[in-house]
Amino acid sequence: MADTVWPGCAKSLKGVVLDMCGVLYDSGEGDGVAIPGSIEAVKKLKASDLQLRFCTNETQATREKFVAKLQRLGFDISVSEVFSPAPAALAVLKERGLRPHLLVYDGVLPEFDSVDKTNPNCVVVGDAAENFSYQNLNEAFRVLIGLEKPVLFSLGQGRYYKETDGLKLDVGVYMKALEYACDLQAEVIGKPSPMFFQSVLSDMGLQPHEALMIGDDLVNDVGGAQHCGMKGVQVRTGKYRPSDERHPTVAADGTVDNLAQAVDVILSQRGH
Amino acid sequence: MADTVWPGCAKSLKGVVLDMCGVLYDSGEGDGVAIPGSIEAVKKLKASDLQLRFCTNETQATREKFVAKLQRLGFDISVSEVFSPAPAALAVLKERGLRPHLLVYDGVLPEFDSVDKTNPNCVVVGDAAENFSYQNLNEAFRVLIGLEKPVLFSLGQGRYYKETDGLKLDVGVYMKALEYACDLQAEVIGKPSPMFFQSVLSDMGLQPHEALMIGDDLVNDVGGAQHCGMKGVQVRTGKYRPSDERHPTVAADGTVDNLAQAVDVILSQRGH
Numbered sequence: 287m288a289d290t291v292w293p294g295c296a297k298s299l300k301g302v303v304l305d306m307c308g309v310l311y312d313s314g315e316g317d318g319v320a321i322p323g324s325i326e327a328v329k330k331l332k333a334s335d336l337q338l339r340f341c342t343n344e345t346q347a348t349r350e351k352f353v354a355k356l357q358r359l360g361f362d363i364s365v366s367e368v369f370s371p372a373p374a375a376l377a378v379l380k381e382r383g384l385r386p387h388l389l390v391y392d393g394v395l396p397e398f399d400s401v402d403k404t405n406p407n408c409v410v411v412g413d414a415a416e417n418f419s420y421q422n423l424n425e426a427f428r429v430l431i432g433l434e435k436p437v438l439f440s441l442g443q444g445r446y447y448k449e450t451d452g453l454k455l456d457v458g459v460y461m462k463a464l465e466y467a468c469d470l471q472a473e474v475i476g477k478p479s480p481m482f483f484q485s486v487l488s489d490m491g492l493q494p495h496e497a498l499m500i501g502d503d504l505v506n507d508v509g510g511a512q513h514c515g516m517k518g519v520q521v522r523t524g525k526y527r528p529s530d531e532r533h534p535t536v537a538a539d540g541t542v543d544n545l546a547q548a549v550d551v552i553l554s555q556r557g558h
Numbered sequence: 559m560a561d562t563v564w565p566g567c568a569k570s571l572k573g574v575v576l577d578m579c580g581v582l583y584d585s586g587e588g589d590g591v592a593i594p595g596s597i598e599a600v601k602k603l604k605a606s607d608l609q610l611r612f613c614t615n616e617t618q619a620t621r622e623k624f625v626a627k628l629q630r631l632g633f634d635i636s637v638s639e640v641f642s643p644a645p646a647a648l649a650v651l652k653e654r655g656l657r658p659h660l661l662v663y664d665g666v667l668p669e670f671d672s673v674d675k676t677n678p679n680c681v682v683v684g685d686a687a688e689n690f691s692y693q694n695l696n697e698a699f700r701v702l703i704g705l706e707k708p709v710l711f712s713l714g715q716g717r718y719y720k721e722t723d724g725l726k727l728d729v730g731v732y733m734k735a736l737e738y739a740c741d742l743q744a745e746v747i748g749k750p751s752p753m754f755f756q757s758v759l760s761d762m763g764l765q766p767h768e769a770l771m772i773g774d775d776l777v778n779d780v781g782g783a784q785h786c787g788m789k790g791v792q793v794r795t796g797k798y799r800p801s802d803e804r805h806p807t808v809a810a811d812g813t814v815d816n817l818a819q820a821v822d823v824i825l826s827q828r829g830h
Contacts, residue, residue, distance in 0.1 A: 418692040424727050427718065431725060445739050446699065453703060455696050455739055462738040463731045467717050 292540035295498070295517055296555035301337035301490045303511070304328075305477075305501030306368075307344060307447060308524015309545050310361060314450025317355045321523050323546025325360045330549050332362060334558060337490045340368045341483075341499070343442035343476040343506065345412035345457065346391040349373060369486050371441035371476030372397040375410055378475060384437065386410040389426040389460075391417060408437035411464065411472075413444075413457040423460065430468045438464055442476040444506055448525045477503075478510025487514070498539075500548050502526050509536035519548055564812035567770070567789055568827035573609035573762045575783070576600075577749075577773030578640075579616060579719060580796015581817050582633060586722025589627045593795050595818025597632045602821050604634060606830060609762045612640045613755075613771070615714035615748040615778065617684035617729065618663040621645060641758050643713035643748030644669035647682055650747060656709065658682040661698040661732075663689060680709035683736065683744075685716075685729040695732065702740045710736055714748040716778055720797045749775075750782025759786070770811075772820050774798050781808040793817055 307313050310324045331338045340363060344352055349372070353365045372394050379386055385402045388395065390412035398410075409426045430436040444456035461472045476482055487497060494515030501507020502524030511518040520526060520538040523545070531541060542548045579585050582596045603610045612635060616624055621644070625637045644666050651658055657674045660667065662684035670682075681698045702708040716728035733744045748754050759769060766787030773779020774796030783790040792802060792810040795817070803813060814820045 414692075416692050418695070420686075420688050420690040420727070423690070423731075424725075427727055427731075428725060431718070445741070446703070453696075453700060455692070455699055455735075459695075459699075459735045459739045463727075463735040466734040467727055467731045469717070 292498075292517060292519055293551050293555045295539070296552045298496070299336060299498055299517075299552065299556075300496040301339070301487075301492045301498075302331055302552070303339050303341050303483075303486055303497060303499045303516070304331075304545070305499070305503065305507045306340055306342040306356070308502030308526070309500060309521055310340075310356065311359055312448060312450055312524065317358055318450060320359045320361070321544060323544055327545045327549040328361055328363070330553060334553060334556070336552075337492065338367065339486050339490060341477065341486055342368065342370050343413075343444060343457075345371055345394050345441040345476075346415065347393040348396050351393065369482070369489075371482070372412070374482060374485065375439055375441060375475045376401060378439070378473075379408075379410070384408045386439070387426060387429040388412075389417065389422055390414050390441070407433060408439065409464070410439045410441065411457060411460055412441040413447075414460070415454065418455075418460055423463065427464060427467050430464065430470070436468050436470050438468070438470060438472040440472040440474050440476075442506070443472075443474045443478070444503060446525065453525070477501075477506045478513065480510075480514050483511055483514040483516065487516075498552070500545060504530040504533055504536050504538060508538045512536070512539070521545055521548060564770075564789060564791055565823050565827045567811070568824045570768070571608060571770055571789075571824065571828075572768040573611070573759075573764045573770070574603055574824070575611050575613050575755075575758055575769060575771045575788075576603075576817070577771070577775065577779045578612055578614040578628070580774035580798070581772060581793055582612075582628065583631055584720060584722055584796065589630055590722060592631045592633070593816060595816055599818045599821040600633055600635070602825060606825060606828070608824075609764065610639065611758050611762060613749065613758055614640065614642050615685075615716060615729075617643055617666050617713040617748075618687065619665040620668050623665065641754070641761075643754070644684070646754060646757065647711055647713060647747045648673060650711070650745075651680070651682070656680045658711070659698060659701040660684075661689065661694055662686050662713070679705060680711065681736070682711045682713065683729060683732055684713040685719075686732070687726065690727075690732055695735065699736060699739050702736065702742070708740050708742050710740070710742060710744040712744040712746050714778070715744075715746045715750070716775060718797065725797070749773075749778045750785065752782075752786050755783055755786040755788065759788075770824070772817060776802040776805055776808050776810060780810045784808070784811070791820055793820060 387406035443458035499511030508518030659678035715730035771783030780790030
């Protein structure tokens with residue numbers, strides 16, 4: 287509830303990290319739709335003395351196209367404020383000299399333009415949606431099973447997300463499928479990987495206890511942030527389900543109806 | 559190796575259970591191809607004093623069509639000798655009054671003609687191959703996530719099988735995908751479920767120690783049979799991989815080049 291522990295920490299906060307899909311907007315046909323009050327809530331945070339970053343596991347578009355979509359919806363967001371898994375994966379591939387076989391959504395392919403993809407020695411799986419055909423999953427499987435040391439990167443590990451026409455299976459489901467098929471464990475890039483949250487904190491120059499994550503995904507947003515020492519608040523929008531509030535292992539520091547309510551509570555605690 | 563422990567048990571055997579795909583034949587275009595020596599090996603077993611049953615996790619066709627295919631390839635097999643998951647699942651559904659949403663191969667649909675499928679309260683997943691589209695998997699997921707007590711039946715839990723044009727993902731991979739998506743555990747019908755092996759033993763009227771399973775799948779054929787107290791021998795055909803002989807948890811009672819060699823060893827031990 288919004289009236290329990292977490293507002294107490296609002297006074298000492300120096301930064302807020304927002305999940306995007308399910309917090310700012312619901313995806314779906316076209317650009318999707320902004321969640322009521324969220325455009326104004328982002329404006330209020332930007333006008334405050336808090337640092338603000340956006341952290342998404344969105345892997346269906348390049349960061350540029352994704353941010354352009356949010357701008358069309360009315361959000362005041364720039365590319366440099368947004369952290370997403372594909373650029374992080376690219377950095378890891380280059381650092382380790384790996385050549386990926388990509389099982390991703392067509393829209394995110396340009397993020398990987400600069401990496402050699404011939405004779406692949408690893409697989410990168412993202413939220414490929416309709417590209418998760420039997421044939422494509424089988425092709426990724428054959429690449430992995432043919433490697434002496436198969437390496438699988440997963441851009442997130444979400445179970446499902448909500449679009450305007452209903453729940454959709456997310457990348458984690460296909461990560462688990464390939465893990466089982468090849469008897470291996472994927473390396474997750476994106477939330478809830480601690481490395482991913484750490485890169486956002488570093489960018490803000492903050493310690494974990496100085497930052498609050500607000501998301502609709504209890505495990506990947508809230509639990510992931512808490513695992514790093516951040517506070518985590520869940521919104522009752524997006525993929526939120528009432529059973530989240532009785533989850534056996536993850537308990538949010540607070541649960542609020544939506545982003546607008548979260549921001550109002552934070553700013554009123556800080557005397558705005 | 560064929561010269562270790564298991565031939566010693568051949569003298570006391572009363573029955574042999576054969577896996578089909580990868581032991582009798584390799585599937586692929588059309589009917590697939592018989593594995594050299596296997597048609598003759600089945601003949602030899604039928605001419606012996608051993609009981610013989612066939613046990614498959616094949617779920618792409620009705621048992622009738624599947625057996626007809628084997629007969630066309632030259633095998634002396636009848637429907638009553640073959641155990642497969644779909645009829646077993648049908649029995650469970652009827653016993654528990656469940657109405658399935660089916661995510662299976664078109665060819666096996668007739669097995670479920672007699673069960674009510676309106677307003678489904680469980681999901682049955684089989685080796686649906688090309689039917690494992692994103693849309694179809696998402697549809698099965700939505701049925702499960704919408705149930706108060708989601709029930710998922712999986713017709714087998716194999717990771718992959720071999721067709722003439724390469725390895726193909728099997729039903730277990732999609733079972734794991736749905737298990738993760740819905741945070742549940744599937745009920746497996748078919749190998750390696752002990753209930754499934756037990757039904758074959760009952761049909762032969764034999765105790766587990768009197769029967770030997772021969773298969774190409776170390777975990778589901780060999781391990782499953784051993785778990786029931788049967789002996790399990792692996793053939794180096796079908797999905798066999800050399801690393802199977804160094805598996806951390808399952809060790810076959812014997813490993814032979816193919817079914818023909820297995821049958822020759824058994825029958826020579828028995829003084830035929």
